[in-house]
Amino acid sequence: MPQVLVLNASYEPLGVVPIRRALILLLNDKAVSLEDSDALMRSATHAIPAPSVVRLKRFVRVPYRGAVPLTRRALFARDGGRCAYCGAVATSVDHVIPRSRGGAHAWDNVVAACRxxxxxxxxxxxxxxGWRLRHKPGPPSGLAWRIIGTGHRDPRWLPYLQPYGADDALARIEGRSSA
Incomplete structure (x- = not known):
């Protein structure tokens, strides 16, 4: 199911929701559509362009946001889907300092690796x-990583994510995946 980027009233990215939830926000007059996708959502009496980006009409106060959660999808996004050791297509997760030797399951000890x-x-x-890491692992930072880490990306979202570090994040992802 297509996903929709939700922005706060201040244009700060809040998250990604299913298109159904975004339509409910629009129909209840809680959000406005900033970008439409190519699809149309139809009912018996209406045809509404499916949104790609919506902005809430009222500011929503967001509680403290901790670090970006360490998920397989976010890890592969951070490493550009490439092995941290040889640069091949990554298919697994590796602990730089093995867990059997006291290594933690944390951003600065986990990398994507080929089989x-x-x-x-x-x-x-x-x-x-005698190996070397191609890059030093560390936690991703910036609000854009909360969106990029979900694995859902739409080119229409980029202008809304750029002020929050998306250029750096996507450049690293695109640069490594084309290597």
Whole structure:
């Protein structure tokens, strides 16, 4: 099902919702559509262009937002879908310092890896193999990562995410996935 970017009244990205939820916000006059997708949503009497980006009419106070959650999808987005060791297409998650040796399951210890590198590395540390990481792992920052980490991306969202670090994030993703 298509996803819709929801912006606060201040144009700050809040999250991604299903198109059905976005339509309910529009029909209840709680949001306005800023960008429409190519699809039409039809009922017996109306045809409404399906939104791609909606902005809430009233400002919603957002409680403190912690760090970006560590999910497989967000990790692959951060690493551009490429192996942190050899640059091949990543298919698995690897702990730089293995958990069996006290490594944590945290952003600065987890990287995307191809099956081959993950299998060869096993429960050894990178230095033991003489390998180097292509980039230092760390937590992604910026509001755009909350959206990019969901794995849902629409080119129409980019102008609304650019002020919140989307250019850097997407450049890293696109740059690595074309390597």
């Amino acid at each position: 081959s590198c993950n299998h060869i590395k096993a429960d050894r540390q990178v230095a033991e193999l």
